[in-house]
Amino acid sequence: MSGWTTHTGLAVALDRENVDTDQLIPARFMSTPRSEGYGDFLLHDMRKNSDGTAVSDFPLNKVPNASILVSRRNFGSGSSREAAVYALVDFGISVVIAPSFGDIFASNSVNNGLLPARVAEADAVAAIAKLADGPQEVSVDLSDKTIRLGNTTLEFTLDDVWQQKLINGWDDIDLTHNHKQAIAAFRAQHVQQMPWAIPVQQNDFRSAGRDTVSQ
Numbered sequence: 001m002s003g004w005t006t007h008t009g010l011a012v013a014l015d016r017e018n019v020d021t022d023q024l025i026p027a028r029f030m031s032t033p034r035s036e037g038y039g040d041f042l043l044h045d046m047r048k049n050s051d052g053t054a055v056s057d058f059p060l061n062k063v064p065n066a067s068i069l070v071s072r073r074n075f076g077s078g079s080s081r082e083a084a085v086y087a088l089v090d091f092g093i094s095v096v097i098a099p100s101f102g103d104i105f106a107s108n109s110v111n112n113g114l115l116p117a118r119v120a121e122a123d124a125v126a127a128i129a130k131l132a133d134g135p136q137e138v139s140v141d142l143s144d145k146t147i148r149l150g151n152t153t154l155e156f157t158l159d160d161v162w163q164q165k166l167i168n169g170w171d172d173i174d175l176t177h178n179h180k181q182a183i184a185a186f187r188a189q190h191v192q193q194m195p196w197a198i199p200v201q202q203n204d205f206r207s208a209g210r211d212t213v214s215q
Contacts, residue, residue: 001113003169004142007094009067011129011138011149014198019043019071020078021105025087038083039090063135068095070127075104076116085112095140096158097147099124110162111171115140117147119155128156143169149205 008167029041054061060069069088075098076084088096092176094114101109101120106116117140119127124174127149139148142163147154158166165175176183191198 001169001171003167004094005111005167006137006141006143007067007115007140008137009094010063010065010066010067010135011070011097011127012063012135013128013197014043014059014069014071015128017072018074018077020074021076021081021084021102022078024076024084026079026087027081027091030081030083034086035088037090038087039092042091042093056157065092066135066140067092068097068140069093070124070131071101072124072128073099073121075101077102080104080108082108084110085109085114095138097124097127106162110165113169114164115158115166116143117158119147119154119156126152 017093024043024045025038025041026044027161029044032038033052043058043164047055047061056062058115060066075096084105088109089112095117096109096114097117097119099119101116101118109116127147130149130152136149140146141148142158143157145158145163147156161175164172168174
């Protein structure tokens with residue numbers, strides 16, 4: 001996964017609250033191999049009519065090259081399916097801006113390079129209003145946690161560890177690996193201070209048993 005610090009792209013508004021993961025990708029599509037891409041399934045039942053044709057006035061159909069989505073509170077709530085993030089990323093979305101997110105969705109987003117930018121509700125409403133007439137270019141800066149929409153600059157909230165993961169392109173394993181020297185030092189100190197707390201290896205246990213018998 002590639003890290004990033006700034007992103008500039010077209011933003012569109014999805015003026016809805018409680019867009020949950022079941023809406024982001026309906027369960028019936030989740031048996032598809034990820035290698036085939038999930039982008040076509042994103043918000044499928046909103047973007048497409050029952051006959052499979054596109055809903056002409058749906059924001060992401062009008063601007064299929066949008067990479068920033070602005071929505072309302074509680075985005076990504078519902079089930080914990082990581083496929084919801086896959087669908088956004090595979091469609092080409094790099095940033096979702098909203099007043100609040102489902103906790104698991106936000107964590108999954110960061111682990112897949114997608115920024116869940118949490119803004120004040122008034123700022124989300126104002127941004128949606130600015131986008132009412134059509135898409136606009138928006139710039140997002142992870143280093144100072146700001147969003148620039150026209151002449152307006154908004155601040156977003158993001159955990160510092162998540163910021164680090166996105167900038168460096170890390171998932172949880174990469175983050176842990178980055179601390180391997182500190183982990184090794186702690187373990188060495190722990191073994192020295194409390195050797196009795198270290199589990200006996202199986203081979204050591206067998207050797208200890210043989211020694212006991214021989215005595």
